[in-house]
Amino acid sequence: MVKQYLLGNEAIAHACCEAGIDCATGYPGTPSSEVIDTLRAQKDRDFYIEWSVNEKVAFENALAASWCGQRSLVTMKHVGLNVAADPLMTSAYTGVKGGFVILSADDPFAHSSQNEQDTRRYAHFAKIPCMNPSSVQEAHDMMKDAFSLSEQTGLPVIFRPTTRICHSKGDVELGKIADDHRIGAFEKDPRQYVVIPAHTRVLHRILNEKQPMVRKAVMDLGYNTAEVRGEMAVVASGIAAAYATEVLPPDVSLMKIGCFPIDSEWMEEFVQQHRLVLVLEEGAPIVEERLRQLSCGVEVHGQMNGAVPKEGELSPAAAAEAMVRAKILSSSPFSAPAPAEGLPPRPPILCAGCAHRAMFYAIKRVFPDGIFPSDIGCYTLGLQLGTVDTTICMGASVTVGSGIAHSGEKRPVVATIGDSTFLHTGVQGLLNAVYNDADMTLVVLDNRITAMTGHQPNPCTGKTAMGEPSVPISLEALCRACGASFVETVDPYDLQGTMETLKTARDRSGTKVIIAKQACVITSRRSGVRRGRYVVDADLCTACGACLRFGCPAIGKDGDEKAEINDLCSGCGVCAAICPAGAIRKEGRK
Numbered sequence: 001m002v003k004q005y006l007l008g009n010e011a012i013a014h015a016c017c018e019a020g021i022d023c024a025t026g027y028p029g030t031p032s033s034e035v036i037d038t039l040r041a042q043k044d045r046d047f048y049i050e051w052s053v054n055e056k057v058a059f060e061n062a063l064a065a066s067w068c069g070q071r072s073l074v075t076m077k078h079v080g081l082n083v084a085a086d087p088l089m090t091s092a093y094t095g096v097k098g099g100f101v102i103l104s105a106d107d108p109f110a111h112s113s114q115n116e117q118d119t120r121r122y123a124h125f126a127k128i129p130c131m132n133p134s135s136v137q138e139a140h141d142m143m144k145d146a147f148s149l150s151e152q153t154g155l156p157v158i159f160r161p162t163t164r165i166c167h168s169k170g171d172v173e174l175g176k177i178a179d180d181h182r183i184g185a186f187e188k189d190p191r192q193y194v195v196i197p198a199h200t201r202v203l204h205r206i207l208n209e210k211q212p213m214v215r216k217a218v219m220d221l222g223y224n225t226a227e228v229r230g231e232m233a234v235v236a237s238g239i240a241a242a243y244a245t246e247v248l249p250p251d252v253s254l255m256k257i258g259c260f261p262i263d264s265e266w267m268e269e270f271v272q273q274h275r276l277v278l279v280l281e282e283g284a285p286i287v288e289e290r291l292r293q294l295s296c297g298v299e300v301h302g303q304m305n306g307a308v309p310k311e312g313e314l315s316p317a318a319a320a321e322a323m324v325r326a327k328i329l330s331s332s333p334f335s336a337p338a339p340a341e342g343l344p345p346r347p348p349i350l351c352a353g354c355a356h357r358a359m360f361y362a363i364k365r366v367f368p369d370g371i372f373p374s375d376i377g378c379y380t381l382g383l384q385l386g387t388v389d390t391t392i393c394m395g396a397s398v399t400v401g402s403g404i405a406h407s408g409e410k411r412p413v414v415a416t417i418g419d420s421t422f423l424h425t426g427v428q429g430l431l432n433a434v435y436n437d438a439d440m441t442l443v444v445l446d447n448r449i450t451a452m453t454g455h456q457p458n459p460c461t462g463k464t465a466m467g468e469p470s471v472p473i474s475l476e477a478l479c480r481a482c483g484a485s486f487v488e489t490v491d492p493y494d495l496q497g498t499m500e501t502l503k504t505a506r507d508r509s510g511t512k513v514i515i516a517k518q519a520c521v522i523t524s525r526r527s528g529v530r531r532g533r534y535v536v537d538a539d540l541c542t543a544c545g546a547c548l549r550f551g552c553p554a555i556g557k558d559g560d561e562k563a564e565i566n567d568l569c570s571g572c573g574v575c576a577a578i579c580p581a582g583a584i585r586k587e588g589r590k
Helices: 008-018 034-041 055-067 078-083 085-094 120-126 136-153 197-220 239-247 264-271 286-294 316-325 355-366 378-385 396-405 419-435 475-481 495-506 521-526 546-550 574-578
Strands: 002-007 023-026 048-051 072-077 100-105 157-159 169-174 225-227 232-237 253-257 276-280 299-301 414-418 440-446 486-490 511-517 534-536 555-557 563-565 584-586
Touching (some): 008 034, 023 034, 023 055, 034 048, 048 055, 055 072, 055 078, 055 100, 072 078, 078 085, 085 197, 136 157, 232 239, 232 264, 232 286, 239 316, 253 264, 264 286, 276 286, 286 299, 355 414, 355 440, 355 511, 355 574, 378 414, 396 414, 396 419, 396 440, 414 419, 419 475, 440 495, 475 511, 486 495, 495 511, 495 574, 546 555, 546 574, 574 584
Parallel strands (some): 023 072, 072 100, 100 157, 232 253, 232 276, 276 299, 486 511
Antiparallel strands (some): 225 253, 534 563, 534 584
16 A cells, blocks of 8 residues: 555546556546546556547447446536437446446536536436545545445445535545456347347336445445534535535534435434534535435425525535525635735636637638637637637537528538547538538648647547557548538638638538648647747837737737737748738748
């Protein structure tokens, strides 16, 4: 046993190796991405790892490995589980052989997400166990036990860390990396794996019959604990339990819920010993709903009566404020922090030199009255540039665009989507748009990497998750295979050429595709690309502000209100193409 100071996701990945993992698949999504990234970087255990093109694909790959007897993991963020929900619900019926763990990381406060949904709902929906760690150490320990729990119950197990667990660091007691390896072997059993109605009805009954055994197995793990100390109590789940212990008075009882489903008799016995109970949990009021069904007259406080916020993240201060509202504490030990005065607003923006900014600029110039559906990725920051009108979920830019095009709307529709997102769920939308003759332009922002989640490779990159060379997918060929007859590739740094191609697309009817290909500016710099900086000739600059409106963080103002370029410049040169006075040039040139 050794102790190391680790990120939560690193501790989770190490636990997978201790548990003897044989297969790991996933789709990048903050805050879950570092688990697969850590697994593919480690050298202590050799097993199959892949970044899949979407969560459903990743889920089914890992599920199949489990059916072959291997211990398998699939990772995603909470919204990704919506994509994988179809196989999830049926996998509870078919069951598993090798331990199968579904890591779905929730993001309270939506730090980098489009919603705050609670993955625990899916566990209840599918009738499978869910583990909800309250600390980095517990995340490690739970992940190791999750594989065993899955094999014990014959069911998938959902593992639900939240952002504060995934991205916090702490000292973690680690075990030994497993050195045994399982050889996958599929045993044919159509009654188990072919879910025709006759089989499904039987499998559903078996799933229901398993539930008492599942509840006992969860309780036997020891992650659900209770201590009676007085007539008032706090019931907390996940990271909320850690916050509660920081401010809990010594005469207030504590029930900690780490694993689901909750044993009702155990909870009811605890509740009945108190006059008042406060439920602390992030996300949905899942524990509170169950507790209120069992409370039998006990005063219950939580999200449902406003004592606990229904949105966002909790914290020790928020836990204390909830205790004040529930009259467990007379006052909060935390004073409300006040931001320093005079700080300028810093909205998130695209990187200096990002090719997406140049593409958005060109789109805005050619389609000044356009409607701009967009998607999930770095390029969502095009919102700041007025070129993102809608964003729902992965792949929706294409389908929302075609829906608007068919609605009778007369303004041109220009949808934008990243390369990884296009491969995730955009291809089907393009296929549908072309086949149904949607009059729109689709711009695939191809930066050769899955940038926003940490630069994971995708099938456009030409390398697997393990860094091995593979056949790079041709987006051009793929789009033509979807039926698109107008498919053009542009370099966004070539502003004039890009605008000419956009104008050609504008003047044609039907579904047009433009692939804007330019590597992510960060990966370019890491690979040694140096283009040289640009500078402003102050004698020529008229302070018109055209370059500033471009929005590149490498461009600011000097003391005379004229433009100046700082060290962030990556040398893309687009600002020089924009400047009407010709005042911007490459450093060293006259």
